[in-house]
Amino acid sequence: MxxxxxxxxxxxxxxxxxxxxxxxxxxxxxxxxxxxxxxxxxxxxxxxxxxxxxxxxxxxxxxxxxxxxxxxxxxxxxxxxxxxxxxxxxYHLSKVVHNSRELNVYNTAEVLTLxxxxxxxxxxxxxxxxxxxxxxxxxxxxxxxxxxxxxxxxxxxxxxxxxxxxxxxxxxxxxxxxxxxxxxxxxxxxxxxxxxxxxxxxxxxxxxxxxxxxxxxxxxxxxxxxxxxxxxxxxxxxxxxxxxxxxxxxxxxxxxxxxxxxxxxxxxxxVQGSNLYTVEVVEQLTGEDNVLMSNLEVELFRATAATAQLDKTLLTIQITQEIADVLKVSAGEQLRAVKLI
Missing domain, CATH: 3.40.630.30 (Gcn5-related N-acetyltransferase (GNAT))
Known part of the structure; x- marks a missing residue:
């Protein structure tokens, strides 16, 4: 992992x-x-x-x-x-227009502005x-x-x-x-x-x-x-x-x-698709999708991606003990997760 x-x-x-x-x-x-x-x-x-x-x-x-x-x-x-x-x-790339009605000339040019x-x-x-x-x-x-x-x-x-x-x-x-x-x-x-x-x-x-x-x-x-x-x-x-x-x-x-x-x-x-899920630790996973997940810490932030089972109705996530250890979370705690695309 x-x-x-x-x-x-x-x-x-x-x-x-x-x-x-x-x-x-x-x-x-x-x-x-x-x-x-x-x-x-x-x-x-x-x-x-x-x-x-x-x-x-x-x-x-x-x-x-x-x-x-x-x-x-x-x-x-x-x-x-x-x-x-x-x-x-x-530099910002934009356009300027050089136009003369008298001469019937109309030109645009791209410019870079600092x-x-x-x-x-x-x-x-x-x-x-x-x-x-x-x-x-x-x-x-x-x-x-x-x-x-x-x-x-x-x-x-x-x-x-x-x-x-x-x-x-x-x-x-x-x-x-x-x-x-x-x-x-x-x-x-x-x-x-x-x-x-x-x-x-x-x-x-x-x-x-x-x-x-x-x-x-x-x-x-x-x-x-x-x-x-x-x-x-x-x-x-x-x-x-x-x-x-x-x-x-x-x-x-x-x-x-x-x-x-x-x-x-x-x-x-x-950001829009992620949510907080309550951790359930299981011995064997049945999910097929890779899920990107992280704990909720700052100084002790941990993130990984693995096969996991998300229940978007109950807002629970099933992970193995190995994944829980990597993320430094325990059963009953929350983590943030989103399906990895």
Whole structure:
């Protein structure tokens, strides 16, 4: 079996390996020992803190662990409110009209405008499943377990939830979109700019980024072609989020032009569809569907997916003792569950 749980200090070495394995463009987990240590410290503090009546600037980082071997299979995270400490930049893709009645000329053009529109939104981030475990339901569970945490702890998060999707780049970390910006404004290669952003050094963006809307048709054709497109390895993650209700509203990453998708927390399929069920421990299960389930804790949060029997009328769930032990629940207690799709 596997379990998704809050990250701990003992996971440092494995998280560093994941940062190396994730490669270029994985901004939220740069290869930096101090930053990774700080991420773990911040996550532990976030899980422990009582937020009161509203979201704060907290980072929740989870790992998926193989319960048989103890191996860390991947990581996933949620930022409660982005942009409160450091500016959170995007380009917004929109249209302008150039019209002359006298000359009978009417033209539209797409423009990219630098903005901070998603400030204070909650962000799904740092999703990475290691190569040996990319099979079966593992990827879906690693992504969707966050929705159960969101559903159970709504006061910790914004009504708007976003996810920045990795844009197009090659194996050397070269981005066609950034190449145009580099040639004209930055004189920094994409991996360097991406790394600086990942470690929180964002001042250069405000200093060097073009201050006025950029006409898309002035970009190189290679740069135009990747606006709003995702890296081939990111396509499954994007499709999964779309199935949950996320959509693209024209916002793209300022470095690789990958799309940022958004949704209302209460409208997410797994949030709407999840419910609280009373645990019944049985020796043998008769259900055939995989159920995504979690306990109701924060600091001791546990989530997994397994065959289980849901009774939506009586609001009971039948699980084995093994599953109960993994989730740290007992018969008669409640857990949150939804059918895994």
């Amino acid at each position: 596997f379990v998704v749980r809050p990250i701990q200090q003992k996971d440092y070495a494995e998280l560093f390996k994941i940062a190396v394995e994730s490669g270029h463009g994985f901004t939220s987990l740069p290869v930096n020992e101090e930053l990774i240590a700080n991420k773990i410290n911040n996550a532990e503090a976030s899980f422990k803190e009582d937020v009161g009546d509203g979201p704060c600037d907290h980072s929740y980082l989870f790992v998926m662990e193989d319960t048989d071997t103890g191996q860390i299979m991947g990581t996933t995270g949620i930022e409660s409110s982005v942009g409160l400490k450091d500016a959170f930049y995007h 903005c901070n529109d998603y400030t204070a939104a909650s962000e799904l981030c740092t999703l990475f499943l290691r190569e040996p475990y990319r099979e079966g339901i593992n990827g879906r569970v690693l992504s969707k377990c966050r929705f159960l945490f969101l559903a159970q702890n709504r006061t910790r998060f914004s009504d708007t939830v976003i996810a920045e999707m990795r844009g197009v780049s090659n194996d050397n970390g070269e981005s066609p979109f950034w190449q145009w910006l580099e040639d004209n404004f930055f004189s920094l290669d994409f991996p360097t700019a991406d790394y600086l952003t990942g470690i929180g050094q964002k001042v250069f963006i405000a200093e060097l980024m073009p201050k006025y809307p950029v006409y898309v048709n002035l970009l190189s054709q290679a740069a135009q072609d990747v606006i709003g497109k995702v890296h081939e390895n990111t396509a499954p993650a994007l499709n999964l989020l779309k199935s949950e209700g996320f959509s693209w509203k024209g916002y793209v990453d300022i470095f690789d032009a990958g799309p940022t998708v958004e949704a209302n927390l209460s409208q997410l399929r797994s």
